[in-house]
Amino acid sequence: MEKANLTYNPKDFKSDQEVRWCPGCGDHAILSSVTRAMAELKIPKEKYAFISGIGCSSRFPYYLATYGFHGIHGRASAIATGVKVTNPDLSVWQITGDGDALAIGGNHFIHAIRRNIDINIILFNNEIYGLTKGQYSPTSQKGSVTKTSPFGTVEEPFQPGELVIGAKGKFFARTIDANIQLSTEIFRDAALHEGTSVVEVLQNCVIFNDGVHATLNDKEHKEDRTIILRHGQPMIFGKNQDRGLVLDGLKLKVVKLGNGLSGKDILVHDARENNPGIHTMLANMRYPGFPVALGVIRSVSAPTYDMAVDGQISKVRSTSSIKNMDDLLMSGSTWEVK
Amino acid sequence: MSKHEQAIEKEEVVIRFSGDSGDGMQLTGTLFSNTSALFGNDLLTFPDYPAEIRAPQGTVGGVSGFQVHVGQSEVNTPGDFADILVAMNPAAVKANASFINKGGTIIYDEDNFTEKNIQKAGYVSDPIKEDNLQDYNIIAAPITTLVRETLKDYGLDPKTVQRTKNMFALGMVYWLFDSDLKYTEEYFESKFKLRPKIVDANKAVLRAGYNYGETIEALSTTYHVSPAKIERGTYRNINGNQSTAWGLLAAAEKAGLPLFIGSYPITPATGILEELAARKDLGVKSFQAEDEIAGICTSLGASFAGSLAVTTTSGPGLALKSEALGLAVMTELPLVVINVQRGGPSTGLPTKTEQSDLMQALYGRSGESPVVVIAASTPSNCFKFAFESAKIALEHMVPVILLSDGFIANGSEPWKIPSMADLPDITPPIIREGMGEYIPYERDEKWLRRRWAIPGTPGYEHRIGGLEKTIRGTVSYIPENHEYMVKTRSEKVARVVAHVPDLEVYGDQEGELLLIGWGGTYGHLLTTVRDMREEKHKISLAHFNYINPLPSNVHEVFSKFKKLVVAELNTGQFASYLRMNLQEFNYHQINKVQGLPFTTIELKERCKQILEAK
Numbered sequence: 001m002e003k004a005n006l007t008y009n010p011k012d013f014k015s016d017q018e019v020r021w022c023p024g025c026g027d028h029a030i031l032s033s034v035t036r037a038m039a040e041l042k043i044p045k046e047k048y049a050f051i052s053g054i055g056c057s058s059r060f061p062y063y064l065a066t067y068g069f070h071g072i073h074g075r076a077s078a079i080a081t082g083v084k085v086t087n088p089d090l091s092v093w094q095i096t097g098d099g100d101a102l103a104i105g106g107n108h109f110i111h112a113i114r115r116n117i118d119i120n121i122i123l124f125n126n127e128i129y130g131l132t133k134g135q136y137s138p139t140s141q142k143g144s145v146t147k148t149s150p151f152g153t154v155e156e157p158f159q160p161g162e163l164v165i166g167a168k169g170k171f172f173a174r175t176i177d178a179n180i181q182l183s184t185e186i187f188r189d190a191a192l193h194e195g196t197s198v199v200e201v202l203q204n205c206v207i208f209n210d211g212v213h214a215t216l217n218d219k220e221h222k223e224d225r226t227i228i229l230r231h232g233q234p235m236i237f238g239k240n241q242d243r244g245l246v247l248d249g250l251k252l253k254v255v256k257l258g259n260g261l262s263g264k265d266i267l268v269h270d271a272r273e274n275n276p277g278i279h280t281m282l283a284n285m286r287y288p289g290f291p292v293a294l295g296v297i298r299s300v301s302a303p304t305y306d307m308a309v310d311g312q313i314s315k316v317r318s319t320s321s322i323k324n325m326d327d328l329l330m331s332g333s334t335w336e337v338k
Numbered sequence: 339m340s341k342h343e344q345a346i347e348k349e350e351v352v353i354r355f356s357g358d359s360g361d362g363m364q365l366t367g368t369l370f371s372n373t374s375a376l377f378g379n380d381l382l383t384f385p386d387y388p389a390e391i392r393a394p395q396g397t398v399g400g401v402s403g404f405q406v407h408v409g410q411s412e413v414n415t416p417g418d419f420a421d422i423l424v425a426m427n428p429a430a431v432k433a434n435a436s437f438i439n440k441g442g443t444i445i446y447d448e449d450n451f452t453e454k455n456i457q458k459a460g461y462v463s464d465p466i467k468e469d470n471l472q473d474y475n476i477i478a479a480p481i482t483t484l485v486r487e488t489l490k491d492y493g494l495d496p497k498t499v500q501r502t503k504n505m506f507a508l509g510m511v512y513w514l515f516d517s518d519l520k521y522t523e524e525y526f527e528s529k530f531k532l533r534p535k536i537v538d539a540n541k542a543v544l545r546a547g548y549n550y551g552e553t554i555e556a557l558s559t560t561y562h563v564s565p566a567k568i569e570r571g572t573y574r575n576i577n578g579n580q581s582t583a584w585g586l587l588a589a590a591e592k593a594g595l596p597l598f599i600g601s602y603p604i605t606p607a608t609g610i611l612e613e614l615a616a617r618k619d620l621g622v623k624s625f626q627a628e629d630e631i632a633g634i635c636t637s638l639g640a641s642f643a644g645s646l647a648v649t650t651t652s653g654p655g656l657a658l659k660s661e662a663l664g665l666a667v668m669t670e671l672p673l674v675v676i677n678v679q680r681g682g683p684s685t686g687l688p689t690k691t692e693q694s695d696l697m698q699a700l701y702g703r704s705g706e707s708p709v710v711v712i713a714a715s716t717p718s719n720c721f722k723f724a725f726e727s728a729k730i731a732l733e734h735m736v737p738v739i740l741l742s743d744g745f746i747a748n749g750s751e752p753w754k755i756p757s758m759a760d761l762p763d764i765t766p767p768i769i770r771e772g773m774g775e776y777i778p779y780e781r782d783e784k785w786l787r788r789r790w791a792i793p794g795t796p797g798y799e800h801r802i803g804g805l806e807k808t809i810r811g812t813v814s815y816i817p818e819n820h821e822y823m824v825k826t827r828s829e830k831v832a833r834v835v836a837h838v839p840d841l842e843v844y845g846d847q848e849g850e851l852l853l854i855g856w857g858g859t860y861g862h863l864l865t866t867v868r869d870m871r872e873e874k875h876k877i878s879l880a881h882f883n884y885i886n887p888l889p890s891n892v893h894e895v896f897s898k899f900k901k902l903v904v905a906e907l908n909t910g911q912f913a914s915y916l917r918m919n920l921q922e923f924n925y926h927q928i929n930k931v932q933g934l935p936f937t938t939i940e941l942k943e944r945c946k947q948i949l950e951a952k
Contacts, residue, residue, distance in 0.1 A: 015801070017812070044796070045796075045799060046793070046794055046795060046796040046797070046798070046799055047793070047794055048793075048799075049642075049643070049793045051639065052803075054804075061801050061803070062801050062803075062813065064801075065799055066799050067791075067793035067799050067800065067801075068799075068800070068801035068802070068803075069639070069642055069669075069801070069802055069803060070801065070802070070803025070804060070805060071635070071638075071665060071803065071804065072635075072661055072662060072664075072665050072804050075631060075632070075635040075662065078600075078627070078631065078632040078635030078636045078639065079635050079636070079638055079639035079642070080639060081625070081632075081636050081639060082598065082600060082625070082635065082636035082637055082638060082639025082640035082641075082642070082643065082645075082647070083639040083640065083642055083643040083793065084639075084643075085598070085623055085625060085636070085640065086596065086598055086623065086639070086640040086643035086644060086645045087643045087644065087793065087794060089794065090643065090793055090794060107628050107629060107632070108628065108631075108632050108635070111627075111628040111632070309623055312618055313618045313621055313622075313623075316618035316619050317618070317619050317621070320618075320619030322617075322619045322620065323619070324591065324620070324758070325584075325587055325588050325591045325620070325758050326757065326758050328584065328587065328617070328620065329574075329584070329755045329756070329757075329758075330572065330755060332574065333372060333376070333521070333574060333575070334572050334573060334574045334755065335375070335376050335378075335572070335573055335574075336571075336572055336573075337378065337568055337569070337570055337571055337572075337573055337754075338570060
């Protein structure tokens with residue numbers, strides 16, 4: 001990607017459109033974080049393409065002053081794939097929600113990840129359908145009472161991180177809408193990662209699922225209930241930085257520091273490890289048994305689809321005797337009628 | 339090789355190769371066609387195969403056929419009936435008995451006519467008698483035994499030996515036609531480059547078949563079809579799917595745009611994706627999508643990003659693409675959607691031909707969403723209409739559906755190779771850096787097309803999407819705006835008519851009966867009209883390639899005939915469409931929905947009935 005010597009302000013990326021999300025919606029904070037990350041990235045504005053599907057989150061491209069494409073329900077991964085494969089020089093972002101990406105668009109989502117298309121997928125997870133006014137989603141916790149599950153859901157939810165890693169994902173991170181600083185940092189890392197990067201944003205729907213992530217966002221307790229993972233750093237958390245994660249046999253376990261346990265006994269986060277075992281366990285940690293992992297959980301480098309396609313084209317071009325259409329038309333078995 | 343002394347000079351010959359779906363009949367037919375084409379015959383082929391790759395051996399359901407019609411004048415159909423049938427087993431006789439010309443030649447492998455196989459095919463004991471074929475020229479050859487004998491010293495395993503049987507049969511046919519074996523031998527050499535033993539074995543079996551033909555007295559009737567008198571130039575054989583793919587490649591080169599194809603494999607359209615996947619040397623980005631929806635959505639993304647974008651499918655796949663096609667209508671991006679029609683509904687008859695997706699192509703979307711609909715009508719003119727579809731899509735910023743069908747997609751014929759210099763330019767309305775202000779849905783007065791601002795171009799950042807918008811690209815629920823945009827999108831498609839050539843009439847411009855067709859039935863309709871005109875009937879043909887918009891002179895053409903007859907391979911979709919658009923006329927119909935092309939015999943019969951009726 002071309003890195004010009006550019007200075008951008010986050011507001012350079014905001015369009016003149018009136019933002020129509022509900023007051024108090026977590027999407028406002030995500031919009032701020034994304035534009036802050038863009039200002040840091042120094043990618044020329046015209047090289048961004050924001051692609052979305054359907055849902056509250058999918059209105060996102062309208063609020064940006066970049067190239068944008070508001071698609072149809074579930075298909076943003078496929079549209080974004082076409083954009084990126086056509087022009088790998090673009091910075092392509094997909095804005096999606098838990099319904100858009102994991103229900104109607106599940107197939108495109110997993111295949112974009114499997115192929116490792118170099119796009120950045122921001123998955124707004126509020127565990128509810130907001131735009132259609134309150135039905136359960138594939139991430140709603142089992143038993144959730146919603147308009148279409150008045151007696152509670154009877155189905156298991158997806159853990160997006162587990163799904164991404166299962167689909168051969170190379171980059172998975174999690175953040176929470178209100179933490180603009182962390183979100184900005186993660187969006188920037190996601191953009192810099194070459195290959196599909198998925199960022200799950202724990203997002204609050206103030207109308208239909210208010211407080212869904214409140215336990216993790218509570219000022220008083222958030223440091224005890226979440227852990228911010230950083231590559232190369234020990235997995236220590238808590239308001240007093242007095243707890244950490246260790247491996248107990250094949251499982252993760254929360255331990256208290258002290259009593260002979262020190263920082264060096266604690267697992268050190270290795271986001272670049274190709275083996276997905278620990279990353280999956282970290283992505284699956286749920287409060288109250290564990291702190292919920294935030295930060296970049298997995299970031300493994302691997303060849304991207306779009307560059308592989310370009311590479312193959314260059315290679316074939318260099319050896320083929322067919323250089324243009326006239327060559328092709330006259331190739332193989334032909335005969336002359338005189 | 340000695341020339342036959344008493345060869346019968348024939349205007350045209352139809353030969354059908356038929357056997358189990360694993361017997362290599364498609365290859366045998368293709369090699370024969372290419373040999374005939376190189377000799378200078380005009381021809382048309384019709385592969386007819388079951389959906390199962392290896393259907394139960396020896397059963398009628400598993401029979402795979404390949405029909406070739408060769409002639410010394412213009413050939414437009416694969417022929418109604420075969421003059422020669424090559425049958426590798428009893429089931430092949432059973433499946434084709436009623437499609438052989440009276441007194442025709444049947445060559446069969448008598449080693450395969452065992453009691454078990456005969457019964458499997460549904461006969462009691464003697465296929466020839468039971469189907470009343472005694473008066474035909476029957477040549478029972480012990481092909482299996484002779485092949486085994488030929489290859490006994492080659493050290494090949496029995497399975498490999500078995501596989502060369504089709505080449506023995508082909509050798510016999512070559513003797514019948516006094517054909518040159520060179521093309522086929524060269525094919526072996528290039529196909530099995532790394533396995534010289536296989537090359538030698540195939541050559542030996544081919545020659546053994548040829549020599550056997552010479553040795554036995556039974557092959558007393560041999561044929562000679564002189565080279566056709568066709569236009570000068572360089573020719574090649576091409577099937578409809580390949581020529582479609584090449585038309586798209588040509589359009590991309592003319593437009594100076596990269597070609598992107600996002601598709602999901604589906605019979606009978608897959609050949610286009612395969613052909614383009616092989617063209618990395620021309621920079622094609624081929625994307626085998628996870629499903630039909632991703633096929634069109636990746637293409638639409640590619641179009642947004644500045645490609646000539648294409649998605650290919652067949653009927654059920656077009657149904658899956660319909661929502662995204664609506665998005666293409668709404669975002670006014672260029673897109674070519676190719677539907678190689680097959681028998682439907684649902685999975686239907688995947689390997690058989692039909693024209694039953696016309697209404698789906700015209701109307702199968704939510705809301706008011708007109709698209710341009712074009713239909714190719716011969717294997718080789720798929721090139722022209724794929725090129726035209728791309729040109730219209732790019733220059734008018736509109737999705738175009740190109741209809742092909744299983745018959746022309748798989749059928750092949752000699753094609754005079756065009757030169758790129760002779761094709762028209764393609765100039766899409768791309769706005770480039772520094773060309774002034776950009777308003778996403780602002781249109782030119784003449785064509786009502788919007789301009790195409792491609793991501794990466796500074797200063798023209800904009801948002802498009804499926805929600806209704808104002809000219810400036812702002813989401814709008816204003817009632818008048820929606821109505822204005824609906825009408826404008828429709829008018830934009832209607833104005834494509836300026837690029838639609840006038841409907842031409844084959845035959846006299848006025849008369850008793852105008853036979854009307856569209857798409858892949860062209861060859862059969864043309865042959866019908868040509869033959870009937872020779873019999874002095876006042877019949878002409880009007881064949882449509884442009885369906886929406888229709889050519890502007892249709893009323894004028896139709897009004898010169900007493901009777902209008904619409905012939906199509908469905909229950910009357912085009913007839914209904916004409917009734918809606920040209921209500922002033924009365925239309926007769928000839929319809930067939932059997933997964934098979936028309937025969938000229940049935941068309942003539944129906945036309946004569948209609949001519950005679952008061």
